[in-house]
Amino acid sequence: MDRSENTDKPTIEPYDEPSGGWGSVKSLVAKSSQEGLLASTVWATLQNQNKPDGYQCVSCSWAKPADPKPFEYCENGAKATMWEITPKRCDREFFARHRVSELLEWTDHDLEKQGRLTTPMKYDASLDQYVPIKWADAFREIGEELSGLDPKSVVFYVSGRASLEASHMWQLFARIYGSNNLPDSSNMCHESTSVGLPESIGSPVGTVTLEDFDACDMMFFFGHNTGTNAPRLLHWVQEARKRGAPVITFNPIFERGLMRFKSPQNPLEMLSPDEGTKMSSDYYQVRGGGDVAAITGIAKAVFALDDAARETGGRRVLDVAFIEEHCHGFEAFETFVRDAEWEQIERCSGLPRSELEHVGRVYSKAEKVIGNYGMGLTQHRHGIENVQMLVNLLLMRGMMGKTGAGISPIRGHSNVQGQRTVGITEKPDLIPVEKFEEFYGFSVPKEKGLDTVESCEGLLDGSVKGFVCLGGNFARAIPDTGRMEEAWRKMRLNVQISTKLNRNHLLTCEKTYILPCLGRLERDAQNGVEQVVSVEDSTACIHASFGKTEPASRELLSEPKITAELAKATIAGKSTVPWDEWVADYGLVRDAIERAYPADFRNFNLRMGTPGGFHRDIGATKREWRTETKKANFLVPESFDVDPDIDTTRPDVLKLITVRSNDQFNTTIYGYDDRLRGVKGTRMVILMNETDMRRLGLTDEDRVDVETHVDDGVTRRVENYRVHAWPLPKGNCAGYYPELNVLVPLWHHSRRAHVPAAKSVPVRIVKRAAE
Structure with a gap:
């Protein structure tokens, strides 16, 4: 079968229906049938999704409201749930029927379609097959392999699926072992945010919550496909549009979610013959990489409007008081914008001056504005500058640190933001080193570890010898996949902790193991006591997540349990971390997180069940700027060219x-x-x-x-x-x-x-x- 086609005659035809609506419902019905799921099973499970006493979606990280709707899930979130509760099993009989060389020819879709992994497996090169292995033997063998490798040659990857508890334990395991090589999903998407926002406003995450979306009177969207990547956000966008708030979108591609939307939550709307809500009041197809130029044009229009107000004695458009009290670097930013030529702005953005001036006029009249963005800003050579330029636009009118306004990076995977909060980072200066050393009696490695790109470079030059993955499909998510797959097979050790089969399992090394784990939706009982985990959403709110379904296999272990057993087999006696006690009671892990990060996790166990979650200590929301200048910083880009290495002079x-x-x-x-x-x-x-x-x-x-x-x-x-x-x-x-x-x-x-x-x-x- 071809790697990415499954019909003899694929078609591409215009789709004029709104996002959501009956198209979404029909898609879910079809997907449920394809998975062999009873409608009653799907319905009963989804009723618990994103509820305060239920489980948190394993798909996107969008916020979970305190007062949830009856159907508090989107099409993709429901598909993720069906994908996990599928009755299909990728068990030992499946591996006995298929060689790895055969499976390498399968598509990504067909690999995961086999269902849930059920049994720990080890690759046997003589058979070219995976064979079952007992858990105790797997832990012992992996521990021996890790003990024989230089810790600096081993990478400990984490996907956005892992809970706060598992993530905190994972990073301690890696650091006690001697490695800061802790790349995660953020390295591939929002690291530009994690670097850019702290320099601008002193926070690595956004400043808005759902309450701000309820109060805003305007939104920007830059480079985000909301209808696919965070569909539940569309409900808040729709409410804003219904109260007359402008929503102005900049995206090279017309995306249905920010064009028209019909809410499946609203029976009258679903039955109505109309086309749904017009989601963007203005939609501009900015040239790919032209966002800095477009934002400069908007800012230039705002300066012109402010000049006119001063000349006539009218109300200032700039928030002068905010800039004087809270900001640094405004003069350099103003010079950059005023010196910019409209000809260059139009050429680089692909948008005419008249349209950008229109946006400036709309923006100048708003009082509470949210700037939303996605990977259309972050995944560029100058992605950091893209992010910081959007912050500049908000700062010039004081749209930071007040109700209804702020910066909103829309994250991807469900807990990718939270993992950073509890220590998943290759940068030791971002963790409480002294506390870890005091609490657990070991020396934290002081040198910077490998991020995703550096891990890939290590694969290519042979310096990375082992990869231990807590979830994810690293080899498919990274760039240069052709070269990476070839290099991957030269490693000594490949360990995959997973719920489903993917391509990473098939890139076998000298020693390769599959360790199947519980999914977040499943009951996690340790010594007969059911456990609860927690996650952080993209608005920096922390939520409890309660597993509700029966495990796919009696052999499955939880991510915290697998982490603890690997640690005991590898670094026994090298710290005072009470691995067994933590596995017996995840509340003790949360106590440890609170002790390490008291500002963000005060009374963690008491507050984790709060409907809507509890908000982290984000200084910028209170106009506390945790930057070197102690102020919010206007930061000026080098140029409009965010991808300076691309030569587009050739016509082809x-x-x-x-x-x-x-x-x-x-x-x-x-x-x-x-x-x-x-x-x-x-x-x-x-x-x-x-x-x-x-x-x-x-x-x-x-x-x-x-x-x-x-x-x-x-x-x-x-x-x-x-x-x-x-x-x-x-x-x-x-x-x-x-x-x-x-x-x-x-x-x-x-x-x-x-x-x-x-x-x-x-x-x-x-x-x-x-x-």
Whole structure:
């Protein structure tokens, strides 16, 4: 079977329906049937999703309200739940029937489609198969392998699925072992936020909560596909639109979720023949990488309006009092904006002056504005500058640290933000080193560890010898996947703690193990006592999560239990961490987190069940600026060119933007249809501007090869893709992640944050000869 197609004749047709609506309902009914799930089982489970006494969704990290709706889940969140509670099993009989070399030819979708992993397995090279292994033997053997490796050569990866408790234990295990190599999902998406926001406002996370969304009178969206990546946010956007708040969107691609939405929560709306709510009052197709220029144009318009107000004695548009009391660097920012030429702004953003001036006028009249953004800002060479420029726009009008206003990075995986909060980071200066050493009697490694890009570099040069993954599908999520897969097999040790089979399990090394774990939805009983875990959402609120379903297998262990057993087998006697006590009572882990991070986790165990969660101590929300200047900083970008290494002077070079379909979450592919874009039966498609297609001699359905246009001695290519005309800015094209990660050079990343620049990949598209 082809890696990304499952029908003989894929189709691409216009989709004019709103996001949500009956299309979403029909998709869930079909998915439930495909998984072999009874409707009653699905309904009973979903009723507990994102509820204060239920489980927190394993999909996106969007906020969970204190007063939830009856159906407090979105289409993708429901699919994630069905994917986890599936009755299908990837058990020892499955592995006995299939060789690894055979499974390597399967698609990502078909691998995970086999169902839940049930039994610890070890790869047998002589059979080219996985064979069962007892838990005790697996822990002992892995511990022996780790003990024989240099800790600095071992990477401890964490996906966004892991709970706060498991994440805290994991990072302690790694550091006691002697490694700060703790890359996580943030390295691939929002590290530009984690580096950029602390420099601007002294916080690594956003400043808004759901209460701010209820109170705002305007929103910006930059580079985010809300309808696919955080669909429950659409309810708050819809409410804002109904009360007349402008929502202004900047995105190279028209995304249905921020165009029209029909809420499945509202029976009258679902039965209405209308097209749903118009979600964006204005939608601008900014050129890929043109966000700094666009924001500069808006700021330039605001300065002009403020000048006019001063001349006429009117009310100032700038929040002068806020700037004088709370900000540093305003003069340099003002000079940068005033000196910018409109010709350059228009050319780099792809937007006319009149449209940006219109946005400036709308913005100047608003009192409470939220700036939302996603990876369309972060995944560029100058992704940090993108983030900081949006902060600048908010600061100039005092839209920070007050109700209804602030910065809102929309995170991806459910607990990816929380993992950083409890110590998952390669940077020891971001953790309480002295406390860990005092509490547990070991010496924390002081040198910086490896992030995702550096771990990949270590794979290529052979310095990384072992990879231990707490969830995720690392080898598919990273850039340069062709080179990485080849390098991966040269390691000594590969350990995957997982719920489902994925490609990472098939990249076998000298020693390779699969350790199946409980999912978040499942009851986790330790010594007969049911345990509770916790997660942090993208608004920095902490929630309890109660497992409700029966485990997929009696052999499954929890992530904290697996972490503790690996630690005991590897670093016994090297610290005073009470691993067994923590596994017996996760509340003790939360006590340890509170002791290490008292400001954020005061009374953790008492507050974790608070409806809507409890909010972390985010200084910027109180206009406390934890920066070097003790103020919020206006930070000026180097230029409008956020991707300075891309040579687009050749007429056949385009900027590729990788995207996700509405039938996937991160690397998990639920199906081959992208309903909201009208793509059915394939993921092997390149969407292109029609003018670019004509210029390159292409028509719809032509078959093409796509090759990265860089001169670094490496050929990166995908073959036999279809092209299709799509409303994109000239010079841009789009295709699906993770399949197109093979085209992203490892070195093509944010210069300081190391986030892969997957939203601006220079490519050449070559028509294939007729076969």
